[in-house]
Amino acid sequence: MxxxxxxxxxxxxxxxxxxxxxxxxxxxxxxxxxxxxxxxxxxxxxxxxxxxxxxxxxxxxxxxxxxxxxxxxxxxxxxxxxxxxxxxxxxxxxxxxxxxxxxxxxxxxDATLRAYQYHLHFKKDPFKTDTSWRIKDKLNLIAMEEAANIIKEYQDFGAFCKSNADNFTNICHIQKSEWEIVPNGLIYHITANRFLRNMVRAIVGTLVDVGKGKIEAQDLHQIIQSQNRSAAGASVPACGLFLTQVKYPYINNNV
CATH class of the missing domain: 3.30.70.580 (Pseudouridine synthase I, catalytic domain, N-terminal subdomain)
Incomplete structure (x- = not known):
C-alpha cells in the first residue's frame, strides 16, 4: 500500500x-x-x-x-x-x-501571517462593481490614518468580532494597519498572525465612520477596550475585501 x-x-x-x-x-x-x-x-x-x-x-x-x-x-x-x-x-x-x-x-x-486589503472607490466605475465598495461621502484621510495607527496598539479585538463566533481567543497581533491612496479610491492594508471572523470588515466600517466625522479617531481606544461589537461601526460590504497573502515558515522549502 x-x-x-x-x-x-x-x-x-x-x-x-x-x-x-x-x-x-x-x-x-x-x-x-x-x-x-x-x-x-x-x-x-x-x-x-x-x-x-x-x-x-x-x-x-x-x-x-x-x-x-x-x-x-x-x-x-x-x-x-x-x-x-x-x-x-x-x-x-x-x-x-x-x-x-x-x-x-x-x-x-501553521500559517504565521495573513494579509488583507479592503478596496473602496469614489466615482462610479463599472469595472469595480464586484471588487470594490463605492462610497459617495468625502472622507478625512488624516483622521482615518490616525485611527488605523491606533489599531496597532491593541491585541484584543472582541469589539470587531462577529457575535456568537466560536473563537478560542480574541487576541491578534497586528503588524500593519494603514491606508493607501490610489486613483479614484483607497485601499486599507492590514496584516496579522490571525484574524477573527468579520474582523476586517468591522474595522474598516469603524475607520470609515471616523473619515465621515461620525466619531473621532481617539474614540477607537474606548471602542476597542469595550470589547463590545455594538460599539464599533457596521461591517462594510464583502465585495471590497481580499485575502492577499498567507505565509508559512516552510513554504519555500519543499520536502
Whole structure:
C-alpha cells in the first residue's frame, strides 16, 4: 500500500459567485468546486482543508489548502497537474502551485501571517462593481490614518468580532494597519498572525465612520477596550475585501 503524501495547493479566486471558501450545505462554495475538480483528476474522493474561511463574496488573491494523496509528483507532473486542474475549474478560480510538505503540515494552523486589503472607490466605475465598495461621502484621510495607527496598539479585538463566533481567543497581533491612496479610491492594508471572523470588515466600517466625522479617531481606544461589537461601526460590504497573502515558515522549502 502506497504511503499517503500531503500537498499544499495555492489558489486564487474571485468570490462574487460563492458563499465563501468553506463547504455549505445549501450553497455553492469555493472548497466544493475545488474538491470536485480534484476528485475528477485523481478519480477518487479528495478532501481539502483551507488556510481559513472567507465570507460570502470575499476574494482571495492568495489562498492555500492542503490535501493528502498517494501520488508522488515530479516537477513535470506538478506542471501537468496545474494545467489539468485549471482546465477543470471555472474562470473565477485558478491554481498556481502544488507544494509537497511534511505529512503533519497544516494549511490553517501553521500559517504565521495573513494579509488583507479592503478596496473602496469614489466615482462610479463599472469595472469595480464586484471588487470594490463605492462610497459617495468625502472622507478625512488624516483622521482615518490616525485611527488605523491606533489599531496597532491593541491585541484584543472582541469589539470587531462577529457575535456568537466560536473563537478560542480574541487576541491578534497586528503588524500593519494603514491606508493607501490610489486613483479614484483607497485601499486599507492590514496584516496579522490571525484574524477573527468579520474582523476586517468591522474595522474598516469603524475607520470609515471616523473619515465621515461620525466619531473621532481617539474614540477607537474606548471602542476597542469595550470589547463590545455594538460599539464599533457596521461591517462594510464583502465585495471590497481580499485575502492577499498567507505565509508559512516552510513554504519555500519543499520536502
Amino acid at each position: 502506497q504511503k499517503s503524501r500531503r500537498y499544499f495547493i495555492e489558489l486564487a479566486y474571485k468570490g462574487t459567485a460563492y458563499h465563501g471558501w468553506q463547504l455549505q450545505p445549501n450553497a455553492i462554495a469555493v472548497q466544493e468546486v475545488l474538491n470536485k475538480s480534484l476528485n475528477i483528476f485523481f478519480r477518487k474522493e479528495i478532501e481539502t482543508l483551507g488556510c481559513g474561511r472567507t465570507d460570502s463574496g470575499v476574494h482571495a488573491s492568495q489562498f492555500y489548502a492542503h490535501f493528502d494523496v498517494e501520488q508522488d509528483f515530479s516537477e513535470t507532473d506538478k506542471e501537468k497537474f496545474i494545467r489539468s486542474i485549471n482546465s477543470l475549474l471555472p474562470s473565477d478560480i485558478s491554481v498556481s502551485q502544488l507544494i509537497k510538505v511534511n505529512n503533519d503540515a497544516h494549511a490553517r494552523f
